[in-house]
Amino acid sequence: MVAMTTSFSLAVVAGDGIGPEVTSQALKVLDVVAPAHGISFSTTDYDLGARRYHATGETLPDSVLEEIRGHDAILLGAVGDPSVPSGVLERGLLLKLRFALDHYVNLRPSKLYPGVTTPLGDNITGRGDIDFVVVREGTEGPYVGNGGAIRVGTPHELATEVSINTAFGVERVVRDAFARAQARPRKKLTLVHKNNVLVHAGHLWTRTVDAVATEFPDVTVDYLHVDAATIFLVTDPSRFDVIVTDNLFGDILTDLAAAITGGIGLAASGNVNPDRTSPSMFEPVHGSAPDIAGQSKADPTAAILSGGMLLEHLGFPEAAAQITAAVEADITGRSSAPRSTEEVGEAIASLVSDRLSAGG
Amino acid sequence: MVAMTTSFSLAVVAGDGIGPEVTSQALKVLDVVAPAHGISFSTTDYDLGARRYHATGETLPDSVLEEIRGHDAILLGAVGDPSVPSGVLERGLLLKLRFALDHYVNLRPSKLYPGVTTPLGDNITGRGDIDFVVVREGTEGPYVGNGGAIRVGTPHELATEVSINTAFGVERVVRDAFARAQARPRKKLTLVHKNNVLVHAGHLWTRTVDAVATEFPDVTVDYLHVDAATIFLVTDPSRFDVIVTDNLFGDILTDLAAAITGGIGLAASGNVNPDRTSPSMFEPVHGSAPDIAGQSKADPTAAILSGGMLLEHLGFPEAAAQITAAVEADITGRSSAPRSTEEVGEAIASLVSDRLSAGG
Numbered sequence: 001m002v003a004m005t006t007s008f009s010l011a012v013v014a015g016d017g018i019g020p021e022v023t024s025q026a027l028k029v030l031d032v033v034a035p036a037h038g039i040s041f042s043t044t045d046y047d048l049g050a051r052r053y054h055a056t057g058e059t060l061p062d063s064v065l066e067e068i069r070g071h072d073a074i075l076l077g078a079v080g081d082p083s084v085p086s087g088v089l090e091r092g093l094l095l096k097l098r099f100a101l102d103h104y105v106n107l108r109p110s111k112l113y114p115g116v117t118t119p120l121g122d123n124i125t126g127r128g129d130i131d132f133v134v135v136r137e138g139t140e141g142p143y144v145g146n147g148g149a150i151r152v153g154t155p156h157e158l159a160t161e162v163s164i165n166t167a168f169g170v171e172r173v174v175r176d177a178f179a180r181a182q183a184r185p186r187k188k189l190t191l192v193h194k195n196n197v198l199v200h201a202g203h204l205w206t207r208t209v210d211a212v213a214t215e216f217p218d219v220t221v222d223y224l225h226v227d228a229a230t231i232f233l234v235t236d237p238s239r240f241d242v243i244v245t246d247n248l249f250g251d252i253l254t255d256l257a258a259a260i261t262g263g264i265g266l267a268a269s270g271n272v273n274p275d276r277t278s279p280s281m282f283e284p285v286h287g288s289a290p291d292i293a294g295q296s297k298a299d300p301t302a303a304i305l306s307g308g309m310l311l312e313h314l315g316f317p318e319a320a321a322q323i324t325a326a327v328e329a330d331i332t333g334r335s336s337a338p339r340s341t342e343e344v345g346e347a348i349a350s351l352v353s354d355r356l357s358a359g360g
Numbered sequence: 361m362v363a364m365t366t367s368f369s370l371a372v373v374a375g376d377g378i379g380p381e382v383t384s385q386a387l388k389v390l391d392v393v394a395p396a397h398g399i400s401f402s403t404t405d406y407d408l409g410a411r412r413y414h415a416t417g418e419t420l421p422d423s424v425l426e427e428i429r430g431h432d433a434i435l436l437g438a439v440g441d442p443s444v445p446s447g448v449l450e451r452g453l454l455l456k457l458r459f460a461l462d463h464y465v466n467l468r469p470s471k472l473y474p475g476v477t478t479p480l481g482d483n484i485t486g487r488g489d490i491d492f493v494v495v496r497e498g499t500e501g502p503y504v505g506n507g508g509a510i511r512v513g514t515p516h517e518l519a520t521e522v523s524i525n526t527a528f529g530v531e532r533v534v535r536d537a538f539a540r541a542q543a544r545p546r547k548k549l550t551l552v553h554k555n556n557v558l559v560h561a562g563h564l565w566t567r568t569v570d571a572v573a574t575e576f577p578d579v580t581v582d583y584l585h586v587d588a589a590t591i592f593l594v595t596d597p598s599r600f601d602v603i604v605t606d607n608l609f610g611d612i613l614t615d616l617a618a619a620i621t622g623g624i625g626l627a628a629s630g631n632v633n634p635d636r637t638s639p640s641m642f643e644p645v646h647g648s649a650p651d652i653a654g655q656s657k658a659d660p661t662a663a664i665l666s667g668g669m670l671l672e673h674l675g676f677p678e679a680a681a682q683i684t685a686a687v688e689a690d691i692t693g694r695s696s697a698p699r700s701t702e703e704v705g706e707a708i709a710s711l712v713s714d715r716l717s718a719g720g
């Protein structure tokens with residue numbers, strides 16, 4: 001019997017700080033799971049981030065962006081370093097990728113695995129049932145970079161930031177979120193915004209959710225102001241199933257969501273283009289953590305789970321589930337003894353291969 | 361001996377839902393503490409909120425605003441009702457007051473009192489030492505109402521929200537926050553923003569903090585992105601002393617801060633004009649909670665503490681401290697048995713008067 005292998009090209013942007021360390025563990029786990037599903041990966045490394053910026057002044061040259069665009073998916077570690085002025089790599093590299101590749105669904109699942117330490121106390125309702133996903137809009141809102149400043153550095157400086165929201169942009173992410181809610185057992189969608197203050201954008205979001213809801217009659221719809229949503233995330237997080245929200249609110253809510261489910265060391269994300277007109281990008285929610293870089297202290301779990309999301313996006317939900325199950329088994333069995341980045345990666349990789357041999 | 365009495369005029373906007381219930385308890389406590397400090401209050405009630413809006417279509421007529429402006433301070437309960445379209449009372453009444461009266465310091469203290477239930481678990485570092493204040497800018501940012509929409513209701517709708525930030529506006533609130541940090545034992549100031557994405561506004565805030573810091577050499581300065589700040593609020597809240605932040609980030613952080621310190625039933629706030637060119641306004645952070653209105657279930661503690669902040673602002677820090685101490689005693693002694701709004705108000709009022717007679 002001749003097994004067919006589907007080959008996928010991955011653009012790998014390992015980035016700065018702990019980025020390369022966690023990315024290599026994610027690739028290791030992908031390589032373990034891939035053959036069992038008839039997949040192989042070819043990778044191209046892109047040297048982007050603080051080092052390149054310091055050496056050449058470049059963040060993401062257009063030619064590199066076009067090369068990356070030719071891949072099937074992108075795996076990103078983390079970018080950023082205190083030596084680079086704030087905003088340069090974020091706007092010039094990370095957000096440029098998200099915007100240029102039209103990653104309008106920024107997907108961030110949060111699940112509290114058994115055995116994981118959470119800052120929430122035992123008195124929290126349904127603490128054990130925290131399992132939701134934030135569908136964060138990725139190409140609009142205050143992230144568009146549509147602001148400016150005049151008279152900079154004088155007492156008459158004026159700086160603006162403009163949040164841009166279009167019916168087109170809001171509707172496509174809302175529709176995606178409804179479809180995800182529909183596919184989940186609880187079928188519940190919560191819109192988070194601040195429509196009592198940001199009335200123009202807020203009413204567009206609210207009206208869009210109301211309109212799209214008619215196409216998904218079995219999805220329950222809820223609305224929360226962003227400030228109230230942060231309260232519920234710490235007092236009643238199991239009320240959430242799918243949250244759909246704006247780019248900035250999503251940024252804030254997902255860090256808080258990560259914090260209550262074991263920290264950003266465990267939080268994975270996908271910058272997804274559901275139309276598949278360009279490669280989607282998968283990355284841990286955490287940053288480059290320069291303070292612990294090169295010390296093999298970083299937890300690669302979030303990067304590994306991001307690799308799982310990549311597999312799911314490419315059409316291999318079973319392979320993705322094997323990674324998630326291995327991570328869950330590893331997390332649940334964790335002792336308090338510190339392990340190196342490689343040890344965690346190795347442990348998860350071997351849990352994956354145990355599963356593969358047991359299964360087949 | 362003839363005691364001198366200073367008389368202050370209060371504009372009282374009890375508002376909607378539980379607003380009137382909690383406000384009357386706050387006034388009761390103010391009336392108990394006032395005579396001992398040679399203060400008396402005259403109050404004018406302003407019928408503003410959902411009822412008036414439905415009856416007359418008015419939110420805050422200019423003539424009423426001008427009358428309110430003539431008072432020494434404003435005590436506000438809560439405004440808002442689901443029967444009023446989202447944004448109408450917020451923009452037309454609450455934010456109109458804050459903006460028209462130039463309440464540029466929105467002051468929100470958070471303290472975890474002993475005995476108060478918090479959603480945070482025992483594993484949180486310094487959980488017992490949570491005691492910080494958020495200095496939220498109150499007259500700029502995305503709250504200015506400077507946005508709009510075109511082609512509303514069509515597939516080509518475009519909605520914008522513009523965040524306005526001026527050197528003048530940022531500097532005055534930053535200076536106020538530094539002065540508060542300087543006066544506190546720990547002397548620490550944390551700027552919260554998102555200067556890696558909202559680069560224009562973010563850099564104005566960052567540069568302003570750096571510049572004003574030179575005038576306060578004994579204040580330690582820290583910076584956090586807003587997403588990271590939400591993580592620390594649940595994993596290491598005792599790291600915060602004074603937080604200075606933008607109007608929208610302050611809205612979000614203070615609800616979360618309230619949640620971790622016992623809930624919005626305890627969170628007080630002041631909308632302060634430190635230049636005293638117009639009356640400052642004191643209000644609980646919570647909303648009108650129409651679901652429990654009229655049932656005497658609302659906790660008036662936040663409203664009572666807001667009354668304490670009002671006294672502090674008018675120049676009576678000892679009177680304010682007596683209220684805070686009475687609240688602390690009441691909270692610490694609370695059993696789980698439910699009490700009515702009046703019972704809580706009565707208990708705190710009598711703890712205040714015990715203190716006054718003990719003190720002489």
Ligand SMILES: CC(C)[C@H](C(=O)O)[C@@H](O)C(=O)O
Nearest residue numbers: 090094095251285556557587
């Ligand atoms: C690094 C930064 C630009 C980014 C964001 O704000 O989206 C990060 O916080 C994230 O959540 O992925």
Ligand SMILES: CC(C)[C@H](C(=O)O)[C@@H](O)C(=O)O
Nearest residue numbers: 196197227450454455611645
């Ligand atoms: C009611 C609303 C306009 C208000 C705000 O966003 O400021 C409230 O949430 C608050 O925090 O006082």
